[in-house]
Amino acid sequence: MTFDVVAVRDQFPALRSGTAHFDGPGGSQTPTVVAEAVASTLTSSIANRGTVTAAEQLAEDVVHEARAAMGDFLGTDPGTVVFGRSMTALTMDLARTLARSHRWGPGDEVVVTSLDHDGNIRPWVIAAEAVGATVRWAEVEPGSGELPLEAVRRVLSDRTRLVAVTGASNLIGTRPDLPAIVAAAHDAGALVHVDAVHLAAHARLDREGLGADFLACSPYKFFGPHLGVLCARRDLLEELRPDKLLPSTDAVPERFELGTLPYELLAGATAAVDFIAGLAPGESTTRRDRLTSSFAALEEHEDALRVRAEDGLAAIDGLTLHSRAMHRTPTLLFTVEGVEPGAVHRHLATRGINAPASHFYAWELSHRLGLGPAGGVRVGIAPYTTAEEIDRLVEGVAELVDAR
Structure with a gap:
């Protein structure tokens, strides 16, 4: 290759x-094409999203192009791509919303792992503690740095509501067996939230193929601007009711995006995905x-x-x-x-x-x-x-x- x-x-x-x-x-570090995409969007004739003026349409196009790019990058329906300030902010919001919408309470359990970045631990711990749910830990093996499948299995039960697991450790690089962990969690009736922030820079992602219910990443780890991205099963996004302003749309995925989107950063994210897609020139058409x-x-x-x-x-x-x-x-x-x-x-x-x-x-x-x-x-x-x-x-x- x-x-x-x-x-x-x-x-x-x-x-x-x-x-x-x-x-x-x-x-x-950031390639020129990403910086140019950010700068050109900022200096373009642009307005809030709409379809009446050219400025409104440009904003609309930027958003749709970014969702399409991240959909290709993450292996998910573009209509399930949510943008936010950071992965941590998105996960905090999701954890609170999920706990409330799915009525977590005493007796329910949430599984986190000691391999993870705190951004995929603390939001779930805080949400569980707020409703009296129990947090259970899947422990890494310190000697090998591995997170064995059995470490997750032994803390699963019929009361497990969610398993939060990393795609790769940002500290030591360990890539746990995600397909097996997702399958085990689903067998127990639990949802799975994958932190793909570190993995996204090094390996092809496919949320749908993996079967992850939620997956999050950060474009600035793979040549893009500073923002966060969450994608999920559409049926889950449809049933979750996040806190939002009264006049703001109830449509998915916009209901999860608070305020006006940073159009210039979304343009940069699209450019970053296209940059990666061009790293190994070939005859592929898509x-x-x-x-x-x-x-x-x-x-x-x-x-x-x-x-x-x-x-x-x-x-x-x-x-x-x-x-x-x-x-x-x-x-x-x-x-x-x-x-x-x-x-x-x-x-x-x-x-x-x-x-x-x-x-x-x-x-x-x-x-x-x-x-x-x-x-x-x-x-x-x-x-x-x-x-x-x-x-x-x-x-x-x-x-x-x-x-x-």
């Missing part, structure tokens, strides 16, 4: 500085097929770099890699004996290498791994990452260790 990393890098003005960006899991081809090429590129990084870092004395799952994204977390993660971060920054250190809001996981609030140094490999940058990273870390 063809993947031209030089051509990809040429599309990112930020990379011209020479900085090696391993900070993609916290937010990727955007969904082009996305599939691009992600296949992307995964091959990123996985080769992951192996190179793991081999290099593992050879450094006193360095521990905490990303060990069999199936994972190209995301590494490491600590160095006797050196605070923040000191590694600062040392690498002086050499033009951005590899931040934190728990990255995977609060429960960082503690389960014994890393506490300090977490570790995270290395995120992206489509624009090169082998030379991997080598610079390894050399920079080894230099710090040798100087201890």
